[in-house]
Amino acid sequence: MNPIPSPASVAFRRLMIVISVAIGLVVFAYGWSVTEINFDKPQEPLRQQNFGNALRELLSPNLLARDYDIKVGSVPFLVQCKAGEPEPAAATVPTGNEPYIIVSPTCADSGTPITIQGHNFFPDALARLTWVANDGTRSTQQIVGNNKDNFVTEGDGTFNVQMVVPKIRGSAGKISTIETQGLFPAGPPHLTDTAGLVGEKMVETIFLALIATIISIIPSAVISVFAAHNLMRPVRISLGNLLVMVALLPVGWWLGTVLLAQLGHLIIGIAHGNAAAAGGATSLVVVGAVTTSRMRPSDLNPFNGRLRSIVNTLMIVLVGVIIVGLISGVFLLIGRMFTGGIPGYLSNMFGSIGELIELIIAPICGIIGAFGLASIGGVLTVDGLKKLDTTMQHVVGGVLGAICGAIVLGLMALIGMQAAWLGLLTPIVAGILGAQLLPLLYTKLSGKQQTSIAGRSLDAILWWVGFIAAFAVTFIMLNISLALIEGTLPPPTAITNLGFMSINTYIFEAMLIGLVLGGVGGLAVGTRANFSLGEVLYQTARTILNTVRAIEPLIIALIFSIWVGIGPFAGVLALTLHSIASLAKLYSEQIESIDTGPIEALQSTGANRLQTIVYAVVPQVVPPFVSFTMYRWDINVRMSTIIGFVGGGGIGFLLQQQINLLRYRDAGVAVLAIAIVVSILDYLSATIRERYV
Numbered sequence: 001m002n003p004i005p006s007p008a009s010v011a012f013r014r015l016m017i018v019i020s021v022a023i024g025l026v027v028f029a030y031g032w033s034v035t036e037i038n039f040d041k042p043q044e045p046l047r048q049q050n051f052g053n054a055l056r057e058l059l060s061p062n063l064l065a066r067d068y069d070i071k072v073g074s075v076p077f078l079v080q081c082k083a084g085e086p087e088p089a090a091a092t093v094p095t096g097n098e099p100y101i102i103v104s105p106t107c108a109d110s111g112t113p114i115t116i117q118g119h120n121f122f123p124d125a126l127a128r129l130t131w132v133a134n135d136g137t138r139s140t141q142q143i144v145g146n147n148k149d150n151f152v153t154e155g156d157g158t159f160n161v162q163m164v165v166p167k168i169r170g171s172a173g174k175i176s177t178i179e180t181q182g183l184f185p186a187g188p189p190h191l192t193d194t195a196g197l198v199g200e201k202m203v204e205t206i207f208l209a210l211i212a213t214i215i216s217i218i219p220s221a222v223i224s225v226f227a228a229h230n231l232m233r234p235v236r237i238s239l240g241n242l243l244v245m246v247a248l249l250p251v252g253w254w255l256g257t258v259l260l261a262q263l264g265h266l267i268i269g270i271a272h273g274n275a276a277a278a279g280g281a282t283s284l285v286v287v288g289a290v291t292t293s294r295m296r297p298s299d300l301n302p303f304n305g306r307l308r309s310i311v312n313t314l315m316i317v318l319v320g321v322i323i324v325g326l327i328s329g330v331f332l333l334i335g336r337m338f339t340g341g342i343p344g345y346l347s348n349m350f351g352s353i354g355e356l357i358e359l360i361i362a363p364i365c366g367i368i369g370a371f372g373l374a375s376i377g378g379v380l381t382v383d384g385l386k387k388l389d390t391t392m393q394h395v396v397g398g399v400l401g402a403i404c405g406a407i408v409l410g411l412m413a414l415i416g417m418q419a420a421w422l423g424l425l426t427p428i429v430a431g432i433l434g435a436q437l438l439p440l441l442y443t444k445l446s447g448k449q450q451t452s453i454a455g456r457s458l459d460a461i462l463w464w465v466g467f468i469a470a471f472a473v474t475f476i477m478l479n480i481s482l483a484l485i486e487g488t489l490p491p492p493t494a495i496t497n498l499g500f501m502s503i504n505t506y507i508f509e510a511m512l513i514g515l516v517l518g519g520v521g522g523l524a525v526g527t528r529a530n531f532s533l534g535e536v537l538y539q540t541a542r543t544i545l546n547t548v549r550a551i552e553p554l555i556i557a558l559i560f561s562i563w564v565g566i567g568p569f570a571g572v573l574a575l576t577l578h579s580i581a582s583l584a585k586l587y588s589e590q591i592e593s594i595d596t597g598p599i600e601a602l603q604s605t606g607a608n609r610l611q612t613i614v615y616a617v618v619p620q621v622v623p624p625f626v627s628f629t630m631y632r633w634d635i636n637v638r639m640s641t642i643i644g645f646v647g648g649g650g651i652g653f654l655l656q657q658q659i660n661l662l663r664y665r666d667a668g669v670a671v672l673a674i675a676i677v678v679s680i681l682d683y684l685s686a687t688i689r690e691r692y693v
Helices: 007-034 045-058 193-226 239-273 275-294 302-335 341-359 361-386 390-416 421-435 437-446 453-477 480-486 505-525 533-550 553-564 568-592 597-604 609-646 651-660 664-692
Strands: 068-079 100-104 113-119 126-132 138-140 159-164 175-185 495-497 502-504
Touching (some): 126 159, 239 361, 421 505, 553 568, 597 609
Antiparallel strands (some): 113 159, 126 175
């Protein structure tokens, strides 16, 4: 049982609650002041009037319109009655349904008010009085009492208004004409031009959000696997194999961009001109790859197994490049086939994809070549690294660590040369590399693993000391402060000559730091140590996702509108990038909450990691993935109205124009369309989730 608290502890707890509430109240009051909440301005009459007018027009959208004909009723009028003579007789009332007016009196001097009565006009419609002088001059007259040049008829089609006889030189004693132009509906009501334009932009908005959502599904699903801690935590690899593969990545990239890219362009050219020839060539390669993969070695010699693995990897690389080139060429061919209608839409889409693949074929081949060569290097060296004695495995680990450290920090320096704040990547990565050294060296020198609380605390202190030391040294050596303060990037013209090659001095200095840190770490650990690759992938994926999600789509759309121009394309790119980060975060959290039973069952049967993901993870996450994706589409529709304000296309761009021009009734149509579409999408997504999720 819990002990009964003493009166002193109860009093202290209550005192702390009171103090906490008081502090919270002070913080809230400060926030109230910082946000400038003030009710003086809203009470100003002009602001209240403008607010009411804007709100009233927004709630009165210019949705429907009607065409009108103008019908005229006229009556003669004598200016300045003749002395001793009676007033002219009133006009005869027509017998039909045509509009007519009666003026009283029928003659009067200039400046005298007269009364005009109208009949058979359209109820509750606008009308206007026009004075036609004896010489044909026309002038619109104001109505006595409202100082306007128009008025509204009564509900029965009549009106009774007054006007003042105008003073027109030379009109005295002559007959003028009073006309009343009234509006009469012509046909049923119809949608306004604004409604049609809003409808077009709303359709654009829906598909803008839809395309961005669909494009983001596959990248998000892939990234979510790396951002799921429960899947990445067990992933470990021999440090020696990892270092070999990392060291071969730049070589594979170079070979891919130089050699494989030429093959890709060749296939694109063949497919662009003759799809059948490209298909035949690809079929032969695929058949050869399948045949090679089915070949069985005549004995159990491990060399034959490694040779087969290398050949398979080479065939996969070649087939991958050929298939990518074939897809690009065929899509380019389809893009030339049609120009109009539904076939034209499809042709334009496939043609654009083909152009994109052709544009980035070199980096695609570089990635294929990098991972292909890294895989081959890992296969060739796996057995050799296991046979190294203790001394050699530390020496080899030091050499490989130095190479990989130089590569990693050189790559970070290359990225840091593109923008001032990106320059922080180099000292941060250097700090992470250096943070591992002191705990490793302490463990090696002491000869024991720290398991106690005090030991783990000492490791944490050493980790932070190493991080700060490596960060500070790199920060000072590369003069990062100059870039942060002045916004000055490292000069690309500063070159260091190494005899057989030249390299940028900034990158060279970063590579030297990485060489030292990686070499010392590799020398201390050796090649047989297990490296938690999954933890690195997890932390990297999470950091990237959090960074992208922290940037508002409004800012992303602004940047993309500068790059690709104002329009929906910039909106698609902005929403796609933000959707990838958001969906990947949601997907990964769902993966982390799945049942581990199926995973353990499959792993107990010897299933590899890919098979485990396909058969144990995917079936559990498909329903929530569908739900998250539908919800993201709904978010993208609403978000597209905002990014349109910075040139992201869609309904938001039109809404911004209408608000800037103070056309609040037209803006009300856009707001109404957004509300209707969002409500419909919310209902559809809820229905789909109830039935299929």
